[in-house]
Amino acid sequence: MATFLEFEKPIAELQGRIDELRDTASDGAIDIDSEVKRLQTKSDALLRATYARLTPWQKTQVARHPDRPHFGDYVAGLFEDFMPLAGDRAFADDQAILGGFATFRGQKVMVIGHEKGNDTASRLKHNFGMGKPEGYRKAIRLMELADRFGLPVLTLVDTSGAFPGVQAEERGQAEAIARSTEACLKLGVPMIAAVVGEGGSGGAIALAAGNRVLMFEHAVYSVISPEGCASILWRTADKAPDAAEAMKVTAQDLKGLGVIDTIVSEPLGGAHRDPDAAIAALGDAMADALSGLHNLGPDDLRRDRRDKFLAMGRL
CATH class of the missing domain: 1.20.5 (Single alpha-helices involved in coiled-coils or other helix-helix interfaces)
Incomplete structure (x- = not known):
């Protein structure tokens, strides 16, 4: 139903x-x-x-819809021979951030992404897609592994933000996010990032500092959740719709600001109404983005990323 x-x-x-x-x-x-x-x-x-005519706050609700495709759905629909890799080789295996080797349309790649889960048990298992430090350190390990073997990196971003618990802070959450962002920028292989649902705060950018950033039509991408912003500015989460409007969280706003490169169309009524069509559309967009980077060498790819992110916010 x-x-x-x-x-x-x-x-x-x-x-x-x-x-x-x-x-x-x-x-x-x-x-x-x-x-x-x-x-x-x-x-x-x-x-x-x-x-x-969706408002930014309504798009936020669509981006959070529980029936939207998640990491496991994209892996099943777009990739073959997926071989999950576990652990950060330091503390634990975070279940909010998953990844591994896979084949994407005939090409070997490394795919990494947030998994929110699709029912109560799996959401608890995957911590609602909120990565802990060991999750971002696992992502760093996988990106470095991809770089060593010359494999493109594809990431699927869908998180309300990194896990904010005391234990995460004790284990170096901020440093892990910063190091993961740095790892994205240092890659000598193509990196395509796709915001498929929520792109929340540093927990998102840690997997999204790619050569090309794609974003679903009804996804959102912001430095903080609308509720968090409203709580800080107005001391009430009731102002979340106003915050969403002011923060320019939608794909359409972010494309105009140069934060993302491509808007991926969703089926009528959102990706949750026709997951298979949404997954296929994302696959086509990722393939197109990847094809434009094949002829670039490691230094060119790093320079491309550097120029892209330094250009943001310039008047």
């Missing part, structure tokens, strides 16, 4: 009426095809109109 967001209530009501009609006619005694078709057309039109 579909999970509808707060702003989708009118669409949910129409779908409810359609389901009721279908249940009523389940015995075949009543022909309700024409009425169902009329309501479905109306529902599709309302869905299209609603998603054409």
Whole structure:
């Protein structure tokens, strides 16, 4: 059963009426095809109109939708021969950040990303996609391994932020994030990063400092969550919609500011309504981005990244 967001209530009501009609006619005694078709057309039109004018706060809700594809879904849909690699060789194996060798459209790559989980048990296991220091140190290890073997690095970013617990701070969370960002920038191989849901704070940029940054149409990418920003500025999370508007968290805003390179279109109503189509669209976009970097040498790739990030914020 579909999970509808707060702003989708009118669409949910129409779908409810359609389901009721279908249940009523389940015995075949009543022909309700024409009425169902009329309501479905109306529902599709309302869905299209609603998603054409989403506010930044509504896009944040879509980016957090529990039914959006997660790391495991992308690996299953886009990669072959995935070989997960575990541990940071220092403390533990973080389950919020996963990665390993894989084959992407005939080419060997290293794929790394955040995994949020898709039910209560898996969300707890993966800590809701909030990486700990050992997760970012694992990412560093995998990026260095890819660099050693000349493999492109593909990352899938989907986190509300790095884990903020005391234990993480004790184990050097800030340094781990900084070192992971540095590892991205030092790579002598192509790196493509894709923000597929939430791109939250340093927990996101630590896996997103690539040559090309892709972003789903309804994903968000920001230095802090709207609720966190509102709590700091207005002392209340109720101002989150205002914060989301001011922070320019949407793909459309960030493309205009030069923070990301490509906006990847989502199926009508968001990636959660047709995960397979969303996964395929991301695969095409990543392949296109990767093809444009094949002829660049290590120094050129590092220079490309350096110029890209230093150009941000310049007037």
